[in-house]
Amino acid sequence: MSYDAHFKVWRGDADGGGLVDYTVAVNEGEVVLDVIHRLQATEAADLAVRWNCKAGKCGSCSAEINGRPRLMCMTRMSVFDPAATVTVTPMRAFPVVRDLVTDVSFNYAKAREVPAFVPPPGVAAGEYRMRQEDVNRSQEFRKCIECFLCQDTCHVVRDHEENKPAFAGPRFLMRVAELDMHPLDAAEGAGLDRKRTAQDEHGLGYCNITKCCTEVCPEGIKITDNALIPLKERAADRKYDPLVWLGSKIRRRGA
Structure with missing residues (x-):
């Protein structure tokens, strides 16, 4: 017709x-x-x-x-x-x-601000081993096609131009979450606290989990439920839970 x-x-x-x-x-x-x-x-x-x-x-x-x-x-x-x-x-x-x-160059600038995967010391690239469940978790986030629809619909970016310098947006907070979940990422041993940087440098606290980013994702990635909320929980634990804080200090001292 x-x-x-x-x-x-x-x-x-x-x-x-x-x-x-x-x-x-x-x-x-x-x-x-x-x-x-x-x-x-x-x-x-x-x-x-x-x-x-x-x-x-x-x-x-x-x-x-x-x-x-x-x-x-x-x-x-x-x-x-x-x-x-x-x-x-x-x-x-x-x-x-x-x-x-x-002009979507804002997104590429934010991508450059996220520190890359830190390889584990003493393990060659071909020797990496991961559980399948960890592979599956990362694979969901790797489905991203960089359409930036999640960035566009996020009201923190969309309605408040002044937030852009301090807020990475859902696409790149998802990238931080992916790296923080990665069992082989050795960022913490190299002195990089991804949970702290998510909060202090990438603006995780600006996100109020309305799930609008998830709703427009053409790949069906559960950005809010599987990336942003878990990252918020880990960042809050690191900052406010006294046992988690003490444990991180002990591990750091032992290293």
Whole structure:
């Protein structure tokens, strides 16, 4: 079944812009990105949009569709009433470059602030051994495709520009949590306390676990339940539980 859909697409740049109305053909089985491509081909050749794989794995085509952060290539037109207006706007949390393209360099800057995995001393890379349950735990977080939809929907980033210098956002707090859970990460022996840095340097305390990041993740990663809440619990134990604090001091002295 084919029909003509009413689209509102944000057009503009860093200096400003607004929604522009388009009527564009939709064919059965298509996704929003298909319609955007047809729009480029027929009515708006200069429409700027970022995309790559069109298979939900590169994370490039992130946008907001009817106000919800989504991948355009994974949002089927069949979820919308044919008579309804579909509104496509750029991710609100990041500066607009042009049209649907935003400057996501904030995220790469935050990625560089997270210290890398610290290999265990005396163990060669090919000799690493882990329990399968530990592998599975890390693998969930490794499914991230860097679409930054979780960063976009997080109200700490989205609604408060002043928080950005102190807050890494859910994607990179998840990375800290992954490393802190990793049984082979030797960061603590090297003098790096990931739980402390999560709180003091990456802004873990700003997160109030609303689970909005989990709700928009196209890979279904349980960011809040499996990464952020456990990391908060461990950070709180390290800082406020006297037995945990004493144990860490004894271990450090013994090392």
